[in-house]
Amino acid sequence: MRRILLGLCFLSFWGSASGQEIPLPEKMPQTHPRVLTTPAGKQETWELIKKEEWAKDVFNKLKERTEVYTNLTDAQPSWLLSRLAMYWKSHATEVYVKGETFDHAGGEKAPYPTVRYTGTRGTAATHGRPKLADVVPYDDDESGNVTFCNNALPERPMESVHPSKTGRNIESLNCEILGIARDAAFLYWMTDEEKFAKLAAGVFDTYMTGIYYRNVPVDLNYGHQQTLVGLTSFEVIHEDALHVAVYLYDFLYNYLKTNYPDKMEIYAGAFKKWTDNIIANGVPHNNWDLLQARYIMSVGLVLEDNKEYADGKGREYYIDYVMNRSxxxxxSLTRLADYGFDSNTGIWAECPGYSSVVINDYANFVNQFDTNLQYDLVKAMPVLSKAVATTPQYLFPNRMICGFGDTHPGYLNTNFFIRMIQNAQANGKKEQEKYFTALLKCLNPEMGNDKKEKKNVRVSVSSFFEDKPLALNPKVQPGKIEDYVSPLFYAPNVSWLVQRNGMHPRNSLMISLNGSEGNHMHANGISMELYGKGYVLGPDAGIGLFLYSGLDYAEYYSQFPSHNTVCVDGISSYPVMKSNHSFELLSCFPASAEPGKEFTSVTYSNLYFREPESRADQTRVMSIVTTGAETGYYVDVFRSRKEKGGDKMHDYFYHNLGQSLTLTAADGTDLNLQPTEELAFAGAHLYAYSYLYDKKMAATDKDVKATFTIDMKDKGGDDIYMNLWMKGEPEREVFTALSPMTEGLSRTPNMPYNIKEQPTLTFVARQHGEAWSRPFISIYEPSTKNEPSAIQSVSYFDAEEPGLKDFAGICVKSKNGRVDHIFSLSDAEQAATYRGMKVKADYAVVSNEYAGNRTLFLGSGTQLVVPGIMVQADSAANVLLEKKAGKWYIISSAPCTVVINGKKVKSGVTSEPILLRI
Structure with missing residues (x-):
């Protein structure tokens, strides 16, 4: 009941994205600073320095390192500003690039030096930055080269080099110098010492004047890059110098207005040119939009009102662009939210890694609106609170997020929970505050600990202003993780479905299934991740060593063979990144619902996918069957066939963590695996096949068993196993192989071995011809040395009806005496009979009675008959009928009739277990 009430309370402030216009505040601050702090913040900062040792330490170190440069400029006023990377002599107004590489600069000569453009879009560089003291002042010559260090030679000698060899080091150099000037501007604001103002103003005036007279780069290739370039960087989302310049200007505003009055229009013009280009370029439909919005908002906050500028483009213009204009x-924030958030689920239309970033960016905007504009963005866009509340759905039982798409799985970011609490406190929303406080304490128990000291604080201006101490309501107790996740959760806008039987880190099971819908997705068909014994044992491979710009990403990590899926004819593929290849949810149990529902002993899903390259139909039935408080297993039935026939082969890939893999016949006999060159690019297959190595193969129609082992000698010695049983079929080959390391988990702390240095253990089953009437039928069970397999045997049976060629029948015998007969049909209109059991459904589980318990499950069907028991429905229903301690309970998605030992009872729709009066 507690879970239900918690959800109902929160529903009162959940809502969908709103397309309504967000009004601008009627009054906005007219004084500076106004972005990081306000004029009143000076006294508050001094009090903080007096009160907190960390603040005193940060201030003293900031002052000490900045005075190094004020001392240098006392002797040589241009010492720091002369080291800016500028077109000091050429005053170039035009920059030309070829795709992602700088080509040359030219154009008419500006009246002042202009800002030099960076070398490449990527970070790879043969030549690196010199130390600031070694930078050649006013470095510019007729060749357009820069004087940088040759990284390939001993002692990195300095030499003249074309900017295209320097990666993004030109940007980096200018950001460092602007950062020193920003720190000086802050110190001037705090101390009124003019030496800091002179240092800051010289750099700011030189750089911003150089921006004002420089134009947007031109792509000589006339390609996509033209729509991405910024004034200083190849991507408008990496205009890092702009953020630094905004803070610098804000703290130095009064000094500049007094000492550079004739330049104030140029500074504002430079900011506007910079921002107008960010508005004109970039990508609107994903995380880029929010990163761009951050720059636009910063400029909007620091500029004066519209009326102060001849073009009418000031503070209101740019803030409104963030809020309402597109x-x-x-x-705008509202249009992007309407596009990207599913109003029903709250899920953002990108993979989990990027979704977390976007939600965090939105949450930071919420905080900025509360702080700088005194406006409740959550009230205007209720979907934001729902999106934040939905993020725990990404979690495996070990509290790490799913890894599909371009994701590096890690622990869930809790900053957006903090932002929702701050928003609730700022706007008096008690239910929202209570919900997110309980959630934050659940996932981050250290939060709210008043005794926790602030240590190792970064020496930065923002350290004084980032966040006031978070005051959590001590009366709110930590929530339970089970209150925030669902037994089954389906998000169609990312083609993702998850099944759980609990959230116990050690004993619970979880399946994550994904297609390819949304941004930062891979070509993976119906891919799965499997959890067990504290780890994602069957993981997604990751992005690759060089992220999505690397060859390994294009050829392997983003392609079918790196995923736990089925590849057809060696050619299955489609566009990655922004992909539009989702699976279709045919049926599932339990229904996808809000969090807080009770976990069921059986979960299942039936998914359909059209693989476009081979024009193949694929379905995947996956289920969790719980057999005890700490035991259970996964069922996987994968059918695949080409629409028009002519199937060459279907390859079932499964990758698992571990250092060793054994593959034998199910009865333990040797398969006589032999080295092979099959599974290769040769034969006009995907390049990804070439990434598999140390391959061994056996042609066999026998049932097989694979065991993946994680050696836990460094973690207590309780080795972890994934046990895989697969039904044999004619014309089948089975393989063991090694794949590239599981890059997605290579950054994860506390893994049982060095993931980056261990190839991924890979099992492949190749079905020659079609794999529809001969589907891949598998049982998976995690176990450990101290918690051995609970399964005694896995066998298979055929239906008694002739003609059911694609029927899957599995018998799983557990050591506790439980016996499960599992039925899977591709056509629920047909019936399958075996030993007095009759099923007319997509999927069914029939257990024997043991210790007064029994489980019967009908998945998207109309009839389930076993001796003495019948379940009948007029339309396709999901029915879980369980006997517990001698009493029968039912969950049903549609009205049905149940007959037990001749006693008939009708059941209505129920999503929670109801006692049957029999």
Missing amino acids: GIRQW
């Missing part, structure tokens, strides 16, 4: 490559 261009072709820059959407």
Whole structure:
């Protein structure tokens, strides 16, 4: 009951994204600073320095390192600003690039030096930055080269080099110098010492004047890059110098207005040119839009009112662009939310890694609106609170997120929970505060600990202003993780479905299934991740060593063979990144619901996918069957066939963590695996096959068993196993192989071995011809040395009806005396009979009675008959009928009739177990 009430309370402030216009505040601050802090913040900061040792330490170190440069400029006023990377002599106004590489600069000569453009879009560089003291002042010559260090030679000698060899080091150099000037501007604001103002103003004036007279780069290839370039970087989302310049200007505003009055229009013009290009370029439909919005918002906050500028483009104009206005490559916050958030689930339309970033960006905007504009963005866009509340759905029982798409799985970011609490406190929303406080304490028990000291604080201006101490309501107790996740959760806008039987880190099971819908997705068909014994044992491979710009990403990590899926004819593929290849949810149990529902002993899903390259139909039935408080197993039935026949082969891939893999016949006999060159690019297959090595193969129609072992000698010695049983079929080959390391988990702390240095253990089953009437039928069970397999045997049976060629029948015998007969049919209109059991459904589980318990499950069907028991429904229903301690309970998605030992009872729709009066 507690779970239900918690959910109902929160529903009162959940809502969907709103397309309504967000009004601008009627009054906005007219004084500076106004972005990181306000004029009143000076006294508050001094009090903080007096009260907190960390603040005193940060201030003293900031002052000490900045005075190094004020001392240098006392002797040589241009010492720091002369080291800016500028077109000091050429005053170039135009920059030309070829795709992702700088080509040359030119154009008309500006009246002042202009800002030099960076070398490449990527970070790879043969030449690196010199130390600031070694930078050649006013470095510019007729060749357009820069004087940088040759990284390939001993002692990195400095030499003249074309900017295209320097990666993004030109940007980096200028950001460092601007950062020193920003720190000086802050110190001037705090101390009124003019030496800091002179240092800051010289750099700021030189750089911003150089921006004002420089134009947007031109791509000589006339390609996509033209829509991405910024004034200083190849991507408008990496205009890092702009953020630094905004803070610098904000703290130095009064000094500049007094000492550079004739330049204030140029500074504002530079900010506007910079921002107008960010609005004109970029990508509107994903995380880029929010990163761009951060720059636009910062400029909007620091500029004066519209009326102060001849073009009418000031503070209101740019803030309104973030809130309400949209261009072709820059959407408003509301339009992006309407596009990206599923109003029913709250899930953002990108993979988990990027979704977390986007939600965090939105949450930071919420905080900024509360702080700088005194406006409740959550009230205007209720979907934001729902999106934050939904993020725990990404979690495996070990509290790490799913790994599909371009994701590096890690622990869930809790910053957006903090932002929702702050928003609730700022706007008096008690239910929202209570919900997110309980959630934050659940996932981050250390939060709210008043005794926790602030240590190792970064020496940065923002350290004084980032966040006031979070005051959590001590009366709110930590929530339970089970209150925030669902037994089955389906998000169609990312083609993702998850099944759980609990959230116990050690004993619970979880399946994550994904297609390819949304942004930062892979070509993977119906891919799965499997959890067990504290780890994602069957993981997604990751992004690759060089992220999505690397060859390994293009050829392997983003392709079918790196995923736990089925590849057809060696050619299955489709566009990655922004992909539009989702699976179709045919049926599932339990229904996808809000969090807080009771976990069921059986979960299942039936998914359909059209593989476009081979024009193949694929279905995947997956289920969790719980057999005890700490035991259970996975069922996987994968059918695959080409629409028009002519199937060459279907390859079932499964990758698992571990250092060793054994593959034998199910009875333990040797398969006589032999080295092979099959599973290869040769034969016009995907390049990804070439990434498999140390391959061994056996042609066999026998049932097989694979065991993947994680050696836990460094973690207590309780080795972890994934046990896989697969039904044999004619014309089948089975393989063991090694794949590239599981890059997605290579950054994860506390793994049982060095993931980055261990190839991924891989099992492949190749079905020659079609794999529809001969589907891949598998049982998976995690176990450990101290918690051995609970399964005694796995066998298979055929239906008694002739003609059911694609029928899957599995018998799983557990050591506790339980016996499960599992039925899977591709056509629920047909019936399958075996030993007095009759099923007319997509899927069914029939257990024997043991210790007064029994489980019967009908999945998207109309009839289930076993001796003495019948379940009948007029339309397809999901029915779980369980006997517990001699009493029968039922969950049903549609009205049905149950007959037990001649006693008939009708059941209505129920999502919670109801006692049957029999």
